[in-house]
Each structure stands twice: as C-alpha cells, then as structure tokens.
Amino acid sequence: MAVSTTAVLSLLLVACFCCDVFLPSLASSSEENFVACLSEKIPGELLYTQSSSGFLSVLTASVQNARFATNATVRPACIVTASDVAHVQDAVWCGRRHGVRLRVRSGGHDYEGLSYRSVRAEVFAVLDLARLRDVRVSPGEASAWVDSGATLGELYYAVGMASPTLAFPGGACPTVGVGGFLSGGGIGLMMRKFGTGADNVLDAKIVNADGVLLDRAAMGEDLFWAIRGGGGESFGVVVSWKLKLSVVPRTVTVVNTDRTFDESTAAVLAKWETLAIRPFLPDLTIRAVVQGNNTVFQTLFLGSCSQLISKMDAFFPELGTTAADCREMSWVRAMAFIVLSSKDVNVPLEGMLSRTNNLSGYVKNKSDYVRCAVGKAGWERVYREHLSRNGALMMIMEPHGGVVGSVIADSATPYPHRRGVLYNIQYVTYWCCAADGGAAEAAAGLINGLYGFMEPLVSSNPREAFVNYRDLDIGQNAVGDDGVTTYESGRVWGEKYFMGNFRRLATVKGKVDPGDYFRNEQSIPPLLAV
Structure with a gap:
C-alpha cells in the first residue's frame, strides 16, 4: 500500500x-x-x-x-x-x-x-541555550548574527522578513537548533549552490574551558576552523554565530513528485544519482525520500518554473515534471512549504517559529555516503529485500556535488564529505511503545539489516558517516588512566565522521581543552604535543 x-x-x-x-x-x-x-x-x-x-x-522540552x-x-x-x-x-x-x-x-x-x-x-x-535565541539580520551587508539556541525555522523567518532576496543554506527541519546544525557542518537544500551551513560562518563567539568569551580574532583560526563542523561539546560553548547570507531570486520553484515504487522508479532513482556530478546545475536540488513502496522527490530550484522545466526536460525527463507541478514563491515561503506542508502553498510562515517537541514514538538513525551510483538493479534489490517488507524503514538522500562537492576543499572545514560524493543517506526506523519489549529489537534488526546490505554500495575505508546524524554503534570514547579521552578510541568513530580532518581536530582540542572538560561519548579527544 x-x-x-x-x-x-x-x-x-x-x-x-x-x-x-x-x-x-x-x-x-x-x-x-x-x-x-x-x-x-x-x-x-x-x-x-x-x-x-x-x-x-x-x-524534555x-x-x-x-x-x-x-x-x-x-x-x-x-x-x-x-x-x-x-x-x-x-x-x-x-x-x-x-x-x-x-x-x-x-x-x-x-x-x-x-x-x-x-x-x-x-x-x-x-x-x-534555548533562551539564547536572538537573530539579528543586516540586509545591507547580507549577514546575520544568530544565537545558538535559535532554531533554523526562527532563522529562516527572520531572514525572510528582512529581505525577499536573502536566504541561508540550511536544512529541512525547522526545530533543529542553529548551534547543533552548524557544529556538525550543516548539510541542506542549497549547499550545491552555496556550500554547507558551516561554510557560510563568518565569525563566532565561544566560551572556552576557562569560561572566557572569545570571538574569531581572539580564538584564532585553528579553533575557528574546528567549531565549524567538528561536532558539538568538544571545544567550548559557541553562543552565537555570524552568518553570510546568500542572494537568491525573488521567485524560486518547488515541486513534490510522489511515485509508487516499481521498475520505472528504480530507473528514475538511478538517473537521479547522476545529477550530483553535473557541476552546471547548482541551482537545482532534488532530495529523494524512499519509504515502503513510496518515493518522494522534493525539488527546490532557484529560479522560475519555466527555467526549471527547461532544465528538467534536458537533464531529467524521466521524472516527468510539468508546469502544472510547479509552485512558484519566495524563498522563505518555499522553506515553510517544504518543512511544514506538502500541499498548502499558503501555510503560515509563523509555523516555522514553533519549538514544540515530538512525544509519540522512538527513532533510530544511521548514515552513509555514496560515491559510486547504486544503479537501477541495486535500487530494485534495496526495495525488494528491505523497503518493501516494512514501512517503518526510510531512506532520506541529500544530493551533494556543485559548490559543496567540487569548489570547496575537503579540508576547508572539518566536514570532509565533498569531492567525489554523490549524496548522503540518512536511514530511519521508528517504533511506538516502550511497553512492547520486542519493538526496539525488531526496529534495530530492520535498520541494521538495511545498513549491512548497503555496505558494498557505499563509501569504504572508512565507511563515511555524518556527525550530525550521530550513531554510537560506530564507536564510543574510552577514558585513559590520565582521565582524558584516548585518541585511539576516538579514531574508531572519528575518522568515519571527519576522515583526514580528525587528527587536526584532536590537535586543536589538545591546545584549547587539554584536560578534556568538554566531552561526551563521541567528543573529540585531546591529542597532546609530545
């Protein structure tokens, strides 16, 4: 069904x-x-x-x-x-x-x-930090200072109210905190055009392990590099960020295409995979969400409907996008449409200001990066052997390429999944009740089964993962006899999140927090100079 x-x-x-x-x-x-x-x-x-x-x-708020x-x-x-x-x-x-x-x-x-x-x-x-939530937009210089406790929805709303032609390349969930989003690098719907959220940080204010407030000039470029994607709770408390805002057209276009999974849908997914390697399509992002026998292609195009149709006819006719499918609107209204509703183009923008939590179920997530296309036959197997068997499994796929994949270097920020990456996969499984003792075990079996099946189809050595989709299954820190996190235990998971940038992150940690005050089960360990 x-x-x-x-x-x-x-x-x-x-x-x-x-x-x-x-x-x-x-x-x-x-x-x-x-x-x-x-x-x-x-x-x-x-x-x-x-x-x-x-x-x-x-x-629990x-x-x-x-x-x-x-x-x-x-x-x-x-x-x-x-x-x-x-x-x-x-x-x-x-x-x-x-x-x-x-x-x-x-x-x-x-x-x-x-x-x-x-x-x-x-x-x-x-x-x-939820009370620290101010957003101060400066339209004249296309920038904004935003406190870490603000949500992406609050940031989008403030930017949209300040100017119809300014935007920020953030994610698709309005209740995500800005601090966490940027600390993990921040992938989103416009990164093919403007890079990740962290790529667009101009300055920041951090309280270090001594309780001292530092801006970019005072913290130094090594620490400033580390906080823009090196994960939260490792280097201090970033209380606010200065962001570069992006200039966008007054009118952008969104399309939601809903397809029942069949042989033709597998072919469409196979063609979708190739779009990320086309550097001349940075204005176009098509996000794919697969659950059960249903696939949704979420399209955001920084331009008019007629321009979008021209590009789709030329590069992705398999999706069958027509002018009747288009919804033209401002960028801020497009974000509200994408994150709040798939039907109502007039959904109130104020809905992005809601900070409510979700209190009705249990979720487990994992992540991967794809560098070689899965292909039609691969997608048919994914559907037949996993997704078709249980609707509680979901794959959310974010295309890379464009600016994030071919312009910005892998070492520019701690977020390393750039050159050669086609897209990121977020795996999701969910269940209902703690009282059902077997539900969690069954859900774990579903997501682990799909994750295991995908192993030969995704990146390897290391098998990459996204720090903003934290997964303790891939490793946890151990504390040494000296009372600090060991570098070797951190490498187990850290090189999957940060690849070649992990050692540099640990070196920065060793300089700014050698006593390892800021730490959790997957915080950066201090690598101390010998």
Missing part, C-alpha cells in the same frame, strides 16, 4: 518521547557544591535541580527521541537555562571548579541524545 506524500514528509519530523522515568544521577559533594556555586551566580528561576517541580518538563527517556538514561544533576552569555560563563566556571561537566543543548535533535543524557553513570549538568 502506497504511503502519501504528506505522510512521508510528516514522518521526516517524527522523533518522539514517552513518559518513562530517568535514572537518578549519583549524588556527591561535588554536585552539591556545584549547584551552590550556580545558585550564587545565576537567578533561581533559570536553575532547575532534580527536586525542582519543573525539572522533568524542562529536561526539546527531547526529540523517546528512547532516551527510558530507564537506561542517566539524568543530569541540574539544568541551567541560560538567558545571558554571562550565565554560560558562570556555568563553565562553576563546573570546572567543582568537577562537574556540562552537556550543551540548543535544539535537542541530536540523534543519540548526548546533549542531555549520559550513557555512563556520572555527575553532569545540562546547559540549555
């Missing part, structure tokens, strides 16, 4: 929570002293301890995956909902003084929940 376009697109935003109980963290004098230190510096209404009546609601609200999750000693940069500095200072680490959260979309939970039993606190 085919799944509708609306159903598939709505599932892209599904990541949820059920009301299970968190395990208490380990009480200690360091924890008590840490909370006392915070209480002296930060207003009481911004500090939530485990005994606070609002603790659980604040902790931006949780986007229910499986981390289960009894296997260690909860923080307290939550600091900073409303000023000084509160961030105070939290770092108190944490360093009393030996309590911080986990930093902006939007809460991290796929392993590492910004608000710990896999191991330890005392830690959550520094929640």
Whole structure:
C-alpha cells in the first residue's frame, strides 16, 4: 500500500518521547557544591535541580527521541537555562571548579541524545541555550548574527522578513537548533549552490574551558576552523554565530513528485544519482525520500518554473515534471512549504517559529555516503529485500556535488564529505511503545539489516558517516588512566565522521581543552604535543 506524500514528509519530523522515568544521577559533594556555586551566580528561576517541580518538563522540552527517556538514561544533576552569555560563563566556571561537566543543548535533535543524557553513570549538568535565541539580520551587508539556541525555522523567518532576496543554506527541519546544525557542518537544500551551513560562518563567539568569551580574532583560526563542523561539546560553548547570507531570486520553484515504487522508479532513482556530478546545475536540488513502496522527490530550484522545466526536460525527463507541478514563491515561503506542508502553498510562515517537541514514538538513525551510483538493479534489490517488507524503514538522500562537492576543499572545514560524493543517506526506523519489549529489537534488526546490505554500495575505508546524524554503534570514547579521552578510541568513530580532518581536530582540542572538560561519548579527544 502506497504511503502519501504528506505522510512521508510528516514522518521526516517524527522523533518522539514517552513518559518513562530517568535514572537518578549519583549524588556527591561535588554536585552539591556545584549547584551552590550556580545558585550564587545565576537567578533561581533559570536553575532547575532534580527536586525542582519543573525539572522533568524542562529536561524534555526539546527531547526529540523517546528512547532516551527510558530507564537506561542517566539524568543530569541540574539544568541551567541560560538567558545571558554571562550565565554560560558562570556555568563553565562553576563546573570546572567543582568537577562537574556540562552537556550543551540548543535544539535537542541530536540523534543519540548526548546533549542531555549520559550513557555512563556520572555527575553532569545540562546547559540549555534555548533562551539564547536572538537573530539579528543586516540586509545591507547580507549577514546575520544568530544565537545558538535559535532554531533554523526562527532563522529562516527572520531572514525572510528582512529581505525577499536573502536566504541561508540550511536544512529541512525547522526545530533543529542553529548551534547543533552548524557544529556538525550543516548539510541542506542549497549547499550545491552555496556550500554547507558551516561554510557560510563568518565569525563566532565561544566560551572556552576557562569560561572566557572569545570571538574569531581572539580564538584564532585553528579553533575557528574546528567549531565549524567538528561536532558539538568538544571545544567550548559557541553562543552565537555570524552568518553570510546568500542572494537568491525573488521567485524560486518547488515541486513534490510522489511515485509508487516499481521498475520505472528504480530507473528514475538511478538517473537521479547522476545529477550530483553535473557541476552546471547548482541551482537545482532534488532530495529523494524512499519509504515502503513510496518515493518522494522534493525539488527546490532557484529560479522560475519555466527555467526549471527547461532544465528538467534536458537533464531529467524521466521524472516527468510539468508546469502544472510547479509552485512558484519566495524563498522563505518555499522553506515553510517544504518543512511544514506538502500541499498548502499558503501555510503560515509563523509555523516555522514553533519549538514544540515530538512525544509519540522512538527513532533510530544511521548514515552513509555514496560515491559510486547504486544503479537501477541495486535500487530494485534495496526495495525488494528491505523497503518493501516494512514501512517503518526510510531512506532520506541529500544530493551533494556543485559548490559543496567540487569548489570547496575537503579540508576547508572539518566536514570532509565533498569531492567525489554523490549524496548522503540518512536511514530511519521508528517504533511506538516502550511497553512492547520486542519493538526496539525488531526496529534495530530492520535498520541494521538495511545498513549491512548497503555496505558494498557505499563509501569504504572508512565507511563515511555524518556527525550530525550521530550513531554510537560506530564507536564510543574510552577514558585513559590520565582521565582524558584516548585518541585511539576516538579514531574508531572519528575518522568515519571527519576522515583526514580528525587528527587536526584532536590537535586543536589538545591546545584549547587539554584536560578534556568538554566531552561526551563521541567528543573529540585531546591529542597532546609530545
């Protein structure tokens, strides 16, 4: 049975929570002293301890995956909902003084929940940046300062209200936090034209491990390089970013093409794979989403419908796009249409300002990069042996090529998946209830089966992965006898995310945070100079 376009697109935003109980963290004098230190510096209404009546609601306010609200999750000693940069500095200072680490959260979309939970039993606190959410657009210089706690939806709305011809090359989920998006590099719908989100960062302000606020000039180019895609919670707390905005036409075109999977759809996917290697089509992005026997091609073209049809007739006639399929609108309205609705071209722009979480299911994600086309026969096998058997499996594919793949060097930022990459794959499986003890195991079997099947079809040595789609299955840090994360344990997963850039990231970490204060299960380990 085919799944509708609306159903598939709505599932892209599904990541949820059920009301299970968190395990208490380990009480200690360091924890008590840490909370006392915070209480002296930060207003009481911004500090939530485990005994606070609002603790659980604040902790889950931006949780986007229910499986981390289960009894296997260690909860923080307290939550600091900073409303000023000084509160961030105070939290770092108190944490360093009393030996309590911080986990930093902006939007809460991290796929392993590492910004608000710990896999191991330890005392830690959550520094929640949701109150730091200002967006200040300067249309005259085509730039914007945006706080890390703002969402992509809030950024898009502010840019669109400031100018009809300015845009930012971000992703397709409006509730993703800007801080997390940029910290992981940030792939999105216009990167073929303008590069990743992190490629468009001009400046930033970071609170380092000493609690000192630094801008680009003060932090130096090595650290500035590292924070633009080197993963969150490794180098400090980035509190705001200065972004280069992109100039776009007043009218862009969007098309959603919904096809039931059959032999012809496999041929269309095979042809779609080849578009990424065409450097002369940077204005055109076609995102493919496959679930069950349904495939949705989401097209964003930076130009008019007539221009799009001309290009599609020339390069991708197999998709069958016609003028009747086109929806012409401004860029900001196009983003609202893409991220909020697949039907209503007049969907209110204010919908992008919503910060609600999703509290109805469980999700597991994995990722890959494709450098050689899967081809028609390969897609037929993917569908026949995996996708057709269960509608709870989804593949979301983001085309690379263009500027991100052939203009910007692999080492320009920590995001290395550029030259030679056709597209990124995000695998998604979801299930409903914690009470169903076999549901999680069954879902893991589905996604691991598909991931295993894809191994010979995707990149290798290393098998690349995207840090913004964190996956603890590919490796976790180990702590050495000196109390810091070991470089060798980090390499296991780090070279999959960062490839040849991993060692440079570890070297930067060794310079700015040699004591490894900012860390989680997949943070960059410090590589210390001998």
